[in-house]
Amino acid sequence: MTVKGVTSRVSCAACKYQRRKCTSQCVLAPYFPANQPKKFQNAHRLFGVRNIVRILEQLDDEDQKADAMKSIIFESDMREKFPVYGCVECIFYLRQQLQIALQELQYVNAQLHIYRQQQQHSSESSVNNGRLSMLPFFSSTEAESISQGITYSDFDVSN
Numbered sequence: 001m002t003v004k005g006v007t008s009r010v011s012c013a014a015c016k017y018q019r020r021k022c023t024s025q026c027v028l029a030p031y032f033p034a035n036q037p038k039k040f041q042n043a044h045r046l047f048g049v050r051n052i053v054r055i056l057e058q059l060d061d062e063d064q065k066a067d068a069m070k071s072i073i074f075e076s077d078m079r080e081k082f083p084v085y086g087c088v089e090c091i092f093y094l095r096q097q098l099q100i101a102l103q104e105l106q107y108v109n110a111q112l113h114i115y116r117q118q119q120q121h122s123s124e125s126s127v128n129n130g131r132l133s134m135l136p137f138f139s140s141t142e143a144e145s146i147s148q149g150i151t152y153s154d155f156d157v158s159n
């Protein structure tokens with residue numbers, strides 16, 4: 001339906017929250033769809049709608065705008081989930097995961113080195129007398145306690 005050349009549309013979450021008419025020029029509409037009001041409320045609480053609009057106005061490039069909004073929305077959602085540390089909680093978790101992965105890689109490389117030496121030795125003496133134990137570097141309970149009960153789904157912003 002068109003009235004005076006303006007297509008009527010469903011107000012975005014930002015306009016709905018501010019009780020104003022959402023026009024085709026609304027800069028927030030692409031990032032805050034009407035069916036995700038929580039997303040806008042989180043971003044508004046942390047940054048304030050004026051600051052979000054100001055950030056968008058400073059950027060010319062659509063890709064940069066999209067990246068900025070992705071960052072704003074992620075930070076806001078994390079702040080809602082972890083009121084004290086916000087994004088830092090996520091950074092700590094990923095850093096721990098990286099540390100575990102690096103230690104595991106180090107262990108696997110050490111094992112590989114031992115196997116290579118063993119193989120070299122056995123081909124020289126043509127006696128294959130050894131099997132090294134292949135214990136996992138971390139048991140699942142250790143890995144769980146390291147991640148302190150934070151699950152990856154905590155950082156999933158798709159919902």
Ligand SMILES: [Zn+2]
Pocket residue numbers: 011012013014015016021022023026027028029
């Ligand atoms: Zn709008």
